[in-house]
Amino acid sequence: MIPGTDLPLSGEFKQAMRRVASTVNVITICVRGDPMGITATAMSSLAMDPPSLLVCINRTAAMHASMEDVSHFGVNVLHRDQEHLAQMFADRNQRALRFTTGWHLDCERPPRLLDAQAAILCRRIDHHQFGTHSIFIGVVEDVVVRPEIDPLVYLDGKYRSAGE
Numbered sequence: 001m002i003p004g005t006d007l008p009l010s011g012e013f014k015q016a017m018r019r020v021a022s023t024v025n026v027i028t029i030c031v032r033g034d035p036m037g038i039t040a041t042a043m044s045s046l047a048m049d050p051p052s053l054l055v056c057i058n059r060t061a062a063m064h065a066s067m068e069d070v071s072h073f074g075v076n077v078l079h080r081d082q083e084h085l086a087q088m089f090a091d092r093n094q095r096a097l098r099f100t101t102g103w104h105l106d107c108e109r110p111p112r113l114l115d116a117q118a119a120i121l122c123r124r125i126d127h128h129q130f131g132t133h134s135i136f137i138g139v140v141e142d143v144v145v146r147p148e149i150d151p152l153v154y155l156d157g158k159y160r161s162a163g164e
Contacts, residue, residue, distance in 0.1 A: 074110035
């Protein structure tokens, strides 16, 4: 815990964040030939020059330690019809089912969801720990987009369409 954190303020902050719609992403890496992934909403563009973004991962997540050591990570922005993937990658009990279909897997690069809203390959260049999470910064090396725009969003504790 960060010194000076106000617990009632934390609850109010959580309620405020429930009112902020966030795209739902599956962050992927490959470690010694094994694909790994996690559902995350804390992703944001960082700069256009160079094209870069950041993702925030809880330090208690199984994938966190490996993220500190990989050269690349993938950000797979989910489409509205991929809520089942968001739930699967958030559930540790479904780990064995995660990469069974619909993925480009070669472990030369992080796994890429074939019909993602967008799939962004990043070279990890830095990370910083803050509170319960780490911020991973990546420079974009490749992007694949789905023509139809209808991202899956998370708002008030529920998955939704951006059009709702």
